[in-house]
Amino acid sequence: MALSDLPAERHRQIAGLFTDRVRATRSWDVPSPVPAWTARDVVRHLTEWLPGFLASGADIDLPRGPSVDEDPVAAWQIHCDAVQALLDDPETTHRKLANPHTGTLPLATAIDQFYTADVFMHTWDLSRATAQNDRLDPDFCAHLLAGMQQIEPLLRSSGQYGPRVEVPATADTQTQLLGFIGRNPFWSPPTPR
Numbered sequence: 001m002a003l004s005d006l007p008a009e010r011h012r013q014i015a016g017l018f019t020d021r022v023r024a025t026r027s028w029d030v031p032s033p034v035p036a037w038t039a040r041d042v043v044r045h046l047t048e049w050l051p052g053f054l055a056s057g058a059d060i061d062l063p064r065g066p067s068v069d070e071d072p073v074a075a076w077q078i079h080c081d082a083v084q085a086l087l088d089d090p091e092t093t094h095r096k097l098a099n100p101h102t103g104t105l106p107l108a109t110a111i112d113q114f115y116t117a118d119v120f121m122h123t124w125d126l127s128r129a130t131a132q133n134d135r136l137d138p139d140f141c142a143h144l145l146a147g148m149q150q151i152e153p154l155l156r157s158s159g160q161y162g163p164r165v166e167v168p169a170t171a172d173t174q175t176q177l178l179g180f181i182g183r184n185p186f187w188s189p190p191t192p193r
Contacts, residue, residue, distance in 0.1 A: 002137070002139065003137050003139070003140050007087055007108040007109065007111060007112035007116065008084070008087035008088050008108065010112060010116055011083060011084060011087050011111065011112065011115075011116045011119075012084060014116050014119050014120045014123070015080045015083070015084065015116070015119055017123055018046075018076075018080075018119050018122070018123045018126065019076065019077065019080060021123060021126045021127050021130065021132050022043060022072065022073055022076045022077075022126070023073060024130070024132055025039055025072075025073075025126065025130045025132075026130070027039070027130070028040040028043075028072055030129050030130060030189055031129060031189055031190065032125045032126065032128070032129035033124070033125050033128050033129065033183050033184065033187040034125055034183075035162075037125075038129070039126055039129045039130055040068055040069070040072050042122050042125050042126045042129070043068050043072045043075065043076050043126070044068040044072075045122065046076070046079070046118065046119055046122060047065075047068060047075050047076060047079040048068075050062070050079075050083065050111075050115050051064070053097075053099070053114070053115075054086075054097070054111075056099070057097040057098050057099045057110070058095060058096065058097040058098075058107055058110075060086065060095075060107075062079065062082045062083070062086070063078060063082045064078070064079075065077070065078030065079060066078075083111065083115070086107075086111070087108055087111060092107050092108055093106070093108065095107040097110040097111075101158075102114070117144055120136065120137075120140060120144070121144070121177070121181060123136060124136055124174075124178060124183070125183070128187060128188070128189075129189060131189070135174070136174050136177075138172065138173050138174060141173040141174045141176075141177045142173040142177075144177055145173060145176055145177045145180055148177075148180060148181070149180070161180075161181050161182050162181070162182025162183075163182055164179060164180055164182065165178070165179040165182060165183060165184050165185070166179065167179035167185060171185070
């Protein structure tokens with residue numbers, strides 16, 4: 001299924017897939033491909049950074065659910081629903097987000113570029129950590145990779161991406177994207193002893 005170009009619909013699709021992975025997770029303490037993170041930490045990251053970004057840049061206070069330590073499924077669902085409601089609100093089209101690093105952008109564009117794209121990439125992390133289907137939309141992988149390659153020095157200096165992991169030149173776009181953002185596309189959970 002092709003992803004929409006509309007921020008609200010694209011979030012619905014990408015967050016919906018992540019929600020499926022969250023609901024199917026059986027162990028929250030398994031390691032993830034992000035060094036020193038567990039599956040729970042992937043959800044923690046996605047539910048914790050956006051509220052501050054929106055509060056400081058657009059004076060928006062997202063509803064909060066339980067902590068990820070208490071109930072990662074409910075924490076994600078309440079957060080996800082709040083973001084979707086914000087994107088679905090007709091007033092959002094008139095709102096802006098201002099940030100010293102990104103400048104001023106339409107709110108929906110800022111959420112799409114920074115947050116929805118992050119959910120998309122972290123879907124692989126959670127899927128791989130929990131032995132679920134980890135295939136991502138190849139067209140969106142190519143879109144993200146092309147955009148990120150243009151600002152690579154900025155991304156690397158942000159500290160949000162690890163060093164590039166070299167992949168074969170013939171690798172598919174998902175593998176190339178994962179390597180670009182510092183993931184080992186061939187990572188698998190350690191085997192229990």
